[in-house]
Amino acid sequence: MLEKQLPPPVFDPALLPQLACPACHSDLHLNASRLICAECRRAYPVIDGIPVLIVERAENLVDQSKGEDPAPRNP
Numbered sequence: 043m044l045e046k047q048l049p050p051p052v053f054d055p056a057l058l059p060q061l062a063c064p065a066c067h068s069d070l071h072l073n074a075s076r077l078i079c080a081e082c083r084r085a086y087p088v089i090d091g092i093p094v095l096i097v098e099r100a101e102n103l104v105d106q107s108k109g110e111d112p113a114p115r116n117p
């Protein structure tokens with residue numbers, strides 16, 4: 043008998059409310075196979091359905107809005 047092939051493990055979005063960004067403790071959003079923190083713009087990988095909430099493993103998202111000066115301006 044052939045065994046039914048299991049689909050690849052997928053992170054259950056229902057767990058999202060229980061998770062928080064380890065860097066800034068903000069809510070995370072599932073985007074493709076990564077968990078995105080919009081607050082500090084980090085992307086945490088999800089490996090085998092397990093979110094890797096480690097700051098050192100996170101990918102820093104490049105701010106796509108060009109033209110903004112990241113340095114604080116003096117009035």
Ligand SMILES: [Zn+2]
Nearest residue numbers: 063066079082
């Ligand atoms: Zn964050």
